[in-house]
Amino acid sequence: MKKTPEMEKLDNFLRSSRIVAGGFMGEDIRDVDEVIVADTRSVERLGYSLEQVAARMHEITHIAKEGLGVCVDVGAGLKGCVDEAKGRIVCPWPHPASFDKRLTTVTDVESGKEITWSDLHIHLIEEHGFFEGIGSAMRIEPVKLITIIF
Amino acid sequence: MVTVFISVLVISSIGGVLALLLVLSEKFIANYGICTVDINAEKQIEVQGGQSLLSCLVEEDIFIPSACGGRGTCGYCKLKVIEGGGLLLPTETPFLSDQEQKDDIRLSCQVKVRNDIFIEIEKELLSVRQYECICSGIEDLTHDIKLFKFGLAGSEEIDFIAGQYVQLLTPVYFKGGEEVYRAYSVASDPLNKGAIELIIRLVPNGICTTYCFEHLSIGDTILMNGPYGEFHLSDTESPMVFIAGGSGMAPIRCILSHMLNTGSKRKAVYYFGANKVSELFMIDEIKQFENDLDDFRFVPVVALPDPAEHWTGLTGLVTEAVESDLENAADYEAYLCGSPGMIEASGKVLAKLGVPEGKIYFDSFA
Ligand SMILES: Cc1cc2nc3c(=O)[nH]c(=O)nc-3n(C[C@H](O)[C@H](O)[C@H](O)COP(=O)(O)OP(=O)(O)OC[C@H]3O[C@@H](n4cnc5c(N)ncnc54)[C@H](O)[C@@H]3O)c2cc1C
Ligand code: FES
Ligand SMILES: [Zn+2]
Numbered sequence: 143m144k145k146t147p148e149m150e151k152l153d154n155f156l157r158s159s160r161i162v163a164g165g166f167m168g169e170d171i172r173d174v175d176e177v178i179v180a181d182t183r184s185v186e187r188l189g190y191s192l193e194q195v196a197a198r199m200h201e202i203t204h205i206a207k208e209g210l211g212v213c214v215d216v217g218a219g220l221k222g223c224v225d226e227a228k229g230r231i232v233c234p235w236p237h238p239a240s241f242d243k244r245l246t247t248v249t250d251v252e253s254g255k256e257i258t259w260s261d262l263h264i265h266l267i268e269e270h271g272f273f274e275g276i277g278s279a280m281r282i283e284p285v286k287l288i289t290i291i292f
Numbered sequence: 293m294v295t296v297f298i299s300v301l302v303i304s305s306i307g308g309v310l311a312l313l314l315v316l317s318e319k320f321i322a323n324y325g326i327c328t329v330d331i332n333a334e335k336q337i338e339v340q341g342g343q344s345l346l347s348c349l350v351e352e353d354i355f356i357p358s359a360c361g362g363r364g365t366c367g368y369c370k371l372k373v374i375e376g377g378g379l380l381l382p383t384e385t386p387f388l389s390d391q392e393q394k395d396d397i398r399l400s401c402q403v404k405v406r407n408d409i410f411i412e413i414e415k416e417l418l419s420v421r422q423y424e425c426i427c428s429g430i431e432d433l434t435h436d437i438k439l440f441k442f443g444l445a446g447s448e449e450i451d452f453i454a455g456q457y458v459q460l461l462t463p464v465y466f467k468g469g470e471e472v473y474r475a476y477s478v479a480s481d482p483l484n485k486g487a488i489e490l491i492i493r494l495v496p497n498g499i500c501t502t503y504c505f506e507h508l509s510i511g512d513t514i515l516m517n518g519p520y521g522e523f524h525l526s527d528t529e530s531p532m533v534f535i536a537g538g539s540g541m542a543p544i545r546c547i548l549s550h551m552l553n554t555g556s557k558r559k560a561v562y563y564f565g566a567n568k569v570s571e572l573f574m575i576d577e578i579k580q581f582e583n584d585l586d587d588f589r590f591v592p593v594v595a596l597p598d599p600a601e602h603w604t605g606l607t608g609l610v611t612e613a614v615e616s617d618l619e620n621a622a623d624y625e626a627y628l629c630g631s632p633g634m635i636e637a638s639g640k641v642l643a644k645l646g647v648p649e650g651k652i653y654f655d656s657f658a
Contacts, residue, residue: 159469160361163499207633210609211537211567212595226631227495228655229475232365238386240359240366242632245496258496279497 145173152235156275161234166266168277181273184284190292195284196268198291199259203246213249220290221249231262235270250290257282257290330410331418339405345377346401354413355420355459355517358473362401369400371417376409422517423448423458425488427510433573434566436494437539439479440504442487445513449485452478454525454550455543455627457655458488458518462500465507474500477629477655478519479542481549488516491542523627523655525550530625530651531559533618535638537566537610540629541574547627548581548588559587561618565610565634569594569601591617610634611641622646628654 145153153174156166170177185195206214206222216222225245233239241261249256263282266272274281324341329348331337339348346362346369349355360366367387377398380388384399403409429441444450452458459473480489495501508514525532525547534544544562551558566572571594578590593613597603606613611634618624626642628635635654642652 157468159466159499160472163466163469163497163502165468208637210565210595210611210633210637211631212609224633225496226633227493227498227501228631230359230366232360232363236363236365238365238367238383243495243498244632 148236149174156234161232162280164279166234166272166278167275168279168281170275170277172275174272174275177273177275178271181284182271185288188285188288190288192267192271195288195291196264199246199264199267199287202248202291203244203259203261203264206246206248207244216248219251221251223247223249231260233262233265233269239265239269241265248290255286255290257287259287324406327405328408329405330408332412332415333410341405341407343405344401345371345373345398345403345405345409345411348405349400349413353422354418355422356400356413356417357459357520358401360401361470361472364399364402367399370397371400371414372396372412373398373400373403374410374412376407377403377411378406416520419451420517420520421450422515423450423488425514425516427508427512427514428487430508430510433491434571437571437573438492438494438505440490440492440508441480442489442514442516444486444488447486450488450519451485452482452519454478454482454546455523456519456521457523457543458490458516459520460490460500460504461515461517462503463514465503469499472499473517475520477521477523477539477542477546479545481553482546483549483553491539491545493539521655523629523653525627526625526653528625529558530623532561532625532627533614533621533642533647534560534562534627535610535614535630535634536562536564536628537630537634538571540631540634541578543629544627545574545578548578548585551588552581552584557586560585561589561591563591563593563610563614563617565593565595565613565630567595569597569603609637611637614638615641615644618645620646622648624651626652628652 159165202216202222205216206224213221213223227243229243230240231243244261245258247258259282273284326338327341329337329339337352346356357368359368364383373396381402384402388397424445425442426445428443431439433439457475457477459475462472476490478488479491480487492501492504494505536544572592575592581588582590593606593610594603595609597607624647626647628638639652
């Protein structure tokens with residue numbers, strides 16, 4: 143289907159470096175909608191919903207935050223470390239939403255597998271089903287994420 | 293199926309054409325001519341109508357804080373529009389309290405200048421200026437924190453209050469990059485008006501910090517504007533507790549220099565937290581203030597010291613150290629600088645120690 147001017151504008155914005163270095167799409171040539179549909183399917187194929195994934199991310203970040211930068215046990219054999227900078231980062235979608243610049247790194251103590259997300263990522267997944275394009279410096283691979291956090 | 297597809301295509305095409313017509317008419321047909329922006333009934337500037345109020349002000353070197361590049365999504369660019377701003381837009385209301393709406397506060401990036409317009413800007417913002425700064429030194433403080441020293445070009449001088457911050461304009465340094473502003477607290481002595489020192493921590497994949505750590509070299513010229521912010525010492529004689537971690541050292545170092553310059557006799561204690569001993573920095577320099585100031589105590593705290601580091605000071609989270617070391621702080625004022633989590637956790641501890649909420653100060657954009 144032909145893109146509306148709004149979709150075109152969002153696509154261009156996500157590919158620009160106005161909010162994050164290198165943009166949110168990386169080298170991905172697919173439309174944003176296609177990226178969202180494909181990643182949502184990956185999540186559903188593993189038996190989860192976007193809401194469940196985001197809720198678990200919220201839960202882990204909430205516990206890890208208490209460590210004030212020191213890594214803490216977040217349960218289920220996982221270790222969580224939070225790294226924060228002052229200032230807010232805004233959602234690239236055209237609506238008012240801004241987040242602390244907070245990164246949560248979760249490690250599966252037994253396997254050593256590790257994944258990092260920002261508070262913005264949780265919102266992007268929860269509200270927009272967006273895990274970022276392939277090649278984006280901070281794309282989250284849905285399968286890897288789910289394997290670690292559940 | 294085909295009919296549905298064609299209908300969707302037709303409807304979205306009509307929508308697209310209408311939106312395009314609107315944009316074109318705004319661009320080519322609507323000519324608002326030259327409009328006057330009246331600022332605080334003191335200064336009038338003439339601008340080309342049709343642009344956002346924020347762009348008009350920036351063109352005139354009047355700097356209003358902004359973190360979203362004028363997209364109406366950060367809410368930082370508020371100012372009072374007394375007359376001529378048109379109707380409040382739905383994009384603005386989520387950022388404005390009922391009181392602010394009653395007081396005619398608007399988001400300047402959303403207000404279009406289509407006619408003469410009367411606005412009010414806080415006096416402090418009018419004194420914000422842009423400075424050309426030449427990098428004169430870069431020092432490693434920890435594995436991910438550096439001290440950046442800048443001299444102001446020519447014989448320029450910056451007047452700021454200890455605790456305020458500047459905005460650094462990150463130049464384009466990678467393909468497809470864009471200029472962005474980031475806030476940094478001034479770490480240097482306010483009496484040294486020809487220089488600015490910043491303490492910056494590297495943020496993974498961060499636009500500005502990656503530039504500073506990997507691209508900025510001694511001799512390079514960059515632009516900063518400022519000063520901004522309400523974070524500074526009150527003019528009371530109350531005892532004070534400073535709590536900071538990491539690059540939060542910056543404004544506290546500046547405030548201590550200011551206390552020395554002004555011969556302050558206020559009682560003060562400074563808790564500086566780090567995860568490891570190797571993440572502490574400027575310890576000797578800050579310890580020296582214990583000798584130079586009347587009643588100052590410096591308490592570095594390490595959360596998880598390695599036994600090999602032979603740490604003999606306080607251990608645990610900085611908030612735990614404050615709680616056990618300070619006991620009763622009901623008559624204290626608190627100055628916090630660090631991550632949002634640290635500020636939140638410190639707030640809770642200080643409340644327990646009896647510090648009134650109104651006496652706990654930190655940058656509101658933190
Ligand atoms: C009043 C004030 C004073 C300050 N003073 C200081 C100071 O003295 N010293 C200091 O070091 N800092 C200070 N800061 C913080 C500073 O302004 C910056 O926010 C900080 O340096 C990070 O900027 P950056 O451009 O490097 O990161 P940004 O580019 O803004 O990155 C922000 C976050 O986004 C994440 N991110 C990047 N790419 C993506 C992606 N594709 N998807 C999802 N998330 C992504 C990053 O990991 C990071 O967590 C201050 C802030 C304020 C508001
Ligand atoms: S500049 Fe961000 S809302 Fe106006
Ligand atoms: Zn959003």
